[in-house]
């Protein structure tokens with residue numbers, strides 16, 4: 001959104017809010033936003049049990065952040081031993097998450113775009129032990145690739161590669177369709193799928209398509225496009241958002257063995273103008289709980305469980321790229337609806353909940369200025 005539009009949108013806000021910069025510190029908002037650091041094309045973050053923060057940067061760096069009370073007081077170190085990434089387009093370093101038993105095994109899981117034969121690429125997930133020194137830096141030890149997209153294809157888009165652990169200790173990976181459309185329906189490929197693995201990358205015997213063998217055995221759900229958000233709620237339901245084609249961004253409840261219909265159906269249509277039949281025409285495919293048109297370009301997802309914002313417990317938060325907004329989604333059992341949208345005036349890549357219950361954002365940070373790490377804390381808190 002342009003400054004001009006913002007000024008217009010803010011013209012009815014309080015004078016004090018205008019003086020403070022309106023969009024970032026709007027008086028009607030329950031939070032204040034504080035810059036806590038700045039990174040080069042940050043993609044993901046996760047908090048360590050000691051309150052420090054790991055931040056991945058798309059070009060292939062993993063940063064360790066010791067947070068101060070403001071950006072100038074935060075110290076940024078580096079984790080060595082990260083895998084080589086295929087940087088370009090939407091590809092590079094991706095997600096970073098901790099094993100559920102991280103405190104005892106120090107295992108971290110990383111996703112990234114990996115170069116293949118010729119001009120091909122594909123998402124990969126590796127795990128390694130995180131070894132921290134007392135200088136604010138660290139290293140990855142025993143790095144092991146445990147999963148890959150099959151097949152590797154040309155192009156630099158739609159890797160997906162978000163990672164989440166379930167309460168059952170299983171590892172879930174969003175594997176987007178690499179802008180190749182039909183692999184999302186092809187069980188000889190794991191593109192356009194959500195996969196479920198054991199924490200060592202082996203395939204659980206109780207997966208829905210286990211009897212088919214091959215990569216089909218990894219698949220939990222299919223018919224997906226570009227999934228950049230994957231998170232469990234407190235009741236154990238798995239939610240995802242995916243970037244749809246034109247006018248077809250989706251928020252989905254992920255269910256065992258279900259087919260979400262892409263590219264056969266979508267409530268949006270192809271960017272070149274070709275029609276895609278809507279979900280209502282093919283009820284055998286699972287329909288989204290929310291369709292966004294115009295799109296919001298959902299980049300990252302959490303389900304909030306903290307107490308800093310008690311009214312928001314159990315709500316989903318979506319980091320919006322093209323929408324430049326933090327979107328609050330109210331979950332009610334197996335239903336979902338957008339409840340609120342906070343304009344943040346920058347493309348948002350990632351949202352996380354801190355150990356303090358505050359909301360943390362990473363801006364996409366294209367360009368020289370970098371992407372800011374923002375802490376959203378209760379006003380007056």
Ligand SMILES: [Ca+2]
Nearest residue numbers: 044045046352
């Ligand atoms: Ca994260």
Ligand SMILES: [Ca+2]
Nearest residue numbers: 266267268276
């Ligand atoms: Ca359509």
